[in-house]
Amino acid sequence: MDWSRAIQNLPEHEPRPDLWDRIDADLRADAVIDRTLDDLPVFEPQDDAWEQIAGRLEKPVVRPLWPRSFRWIAAAAVVALVAGIWAVWQPVSDEKVTIAYATETVETEWAATPEPLPSSTDQKVETFINEQCAQQIVVCQKPEVKELKQQLRELSNRKMAVEQELLVFGNDPALVQAQIKIENERAEVTKELVRILRI
Amino acid sequence: MAQRWLYERYKRAMFSVALRTLNDYDHANDALQDAFVEVFRHLDSFRFQSTLGAWIKTIVVRQALRKRQLEWRFETIDEHLHDRPLEVPDFITGAVLDAAIRSLPDGARAVFVLAEVEGYKHHEIAAMLNISEGTSKSQVSYARKLLRKKLSEPPGGPGDYTD
Numbered sequence: 001m002d003w004s005r006a007i008q009n010l011p012e013h014e015p016r017p018d019l020w021d022r023i024d025a026d027l028r029a030d031a032v033i034d035r036t037l038d039d040l041p042v043f044e045p046q047d048d049a050w051e052q053i054a055g056r057l058e059k060p061v062v063r064p065l066w067p068r069s070f071r072w073i074a075a076a077a078v079v080a081l082v083a084g085i086w087a088v089w090q091p092v093s094d095e096k097v098t099i100a101y102a103t104e105t106v107e108t109e110w111a112a113t114p115e116p117l118p119s120s121t122d123q124k125v126e127t128f129i130n131e132q133c134a135q136q137i138v139v140c141q142k143p144e145v146k147e148l149k150q151q152l153r154e155l156s157n158r159k160m161a162v163e164q165e166l167l168v169f170g171n172d173p174a175l176v177q178a179q180i181k182i183e184n185e186r187a188e189v190t191k192e193l194v195r196i197l198r199i
Numbered sequence: 200m201a202q203r204w205l206y207e208r209y210k211r212a213m214f215s216v217a218l219r220t221l222n223d224y225d226h227a228n229d230a231l232q233d234a235f236v237e238v239f240r241h242l243d244s245f246r247f248q249s250t251l252g253a254w255i256k257t258i259v260v261r262q263a264l265r266k267r268q269l270e271w272r273f274e275t276i277d278e279h280l281h282d283r284p285l286e287v288p289d290f291i292t293g294a295v296l297d298a299a300i301r302s303l304p305d306g307a308r309a310v311f312v313l314a315e316v317e318g319y320k321h322h323e324i325a326a327m328l329n330i331s332e333g334t335s336k337s338q339v340s341y342a343r344k345l346l347r348k349k350l351s352e353p354p355g356g357p358g359d360y361t362d
Binding site (some may be wrong): 018021022024026028029030032033034036037038039040041042043044045046049050051053054056063071157158160162163164165167168169171173174175177178181 | 202203206210211213214215218219228231232236237238240241244245246248249253257258261265278283284285286287288289290291292293294295296297300311313316321326327328329330335346347351
């Protein structure tokens with residue numbers, strides 16, 4: 001069977017007679033909506049909103065001693081310790097077991113709002129791309145390289161924006177997910193860019 | 200007082216965003232309060248990557264979305280919304296459109312307001328609402344279909360969009 005000829009000879013069908021009227025009506029309706037979006041009314045918040053905001057600003061901010069993630073780690077450590085002790089003290093033999101332990105204090109610098117720094121890997125990649133582009137000017141003029149570099153810039157801007165929002169909102173799950181997604185996309189774009197520049 | 204001035208400068212625009220997104224007066228007031236408290240507590244972290252208004256708006260939107268974090272529902276899109284061409288009047292007032300927007304289902308309304316009224320990009324909305332960019336785009340399209348239908352019906356009719 002000659003598929004290409006059969007496909008070329010497939011019959012044509014008529015759409016419903018009023019389809020254009022529907023399309024035209026939708027387009028006109030969208031134009032009316034778009035035009036009117038600029039005239040949407042503005043609303044006033046309740047009268048005492050400022051007094052309530054000012055009252056909250058005067059109260060001192062109570063921050064948890066340990067961030068939530070550290071609390072989970074601490075809880076996990078306690079569970080692990082209890083499980084370990086229970087496992088060691090099982091009466092499986094008459095041997096005497098002596099448990100020795102030591103505590104270690106790790107000096108950490110606690111900052112209220114840690115400033116995210118660009119990782120050394122990011123810096124290395126950026127340096128590599130710049131060096132390659134300086135040496136291989138023609139390659140860097142390719143549309144796909146320009147496109148990838150543009151994507152990388154946009155993703156870096158989005159990354160910074162999310163990091164700034166994280167400073168305000170803390171570890172908001174949606175923001176953390178967005179941050180992970182952006183990092184993954186950056187990694188993909190960077191990988192592709194490096195691959196092209198190495199050819 | 201600089202904080203008061205900033206509040207007065209932005210309160211109406213920001214409250215309108217919150218109210219339009221949530222369609223709930225009390226929740227919108229709560230979101231506005233929470234947002235301005237966050238703004239003033241973190242003003243030193245503003246990096247001038249955007250305008251101050253855009254930065255405040257993002258905080259207001261996030262606070263508004265948090266009010267309904269577990270309640271957002273995105274309706275399955277009905278592709279056969281109407282069986283006749285819809286005639287929307289050539290002129291409608293902003294108040295009429297606002298009422299129609301506020302009558303949309305929660306998910307479609309939030310996405311439509313963020314995309315079409317506030318100008319957020321789909322990838323930004325996707326991150327804010329924890330949905331895919333595809334869902335964001337299709338909900339805007341769905342919202343437009345519903346708006347056309349609501350605006351083509353006479354006030355007091357079966358799909359009356361006024362309160």
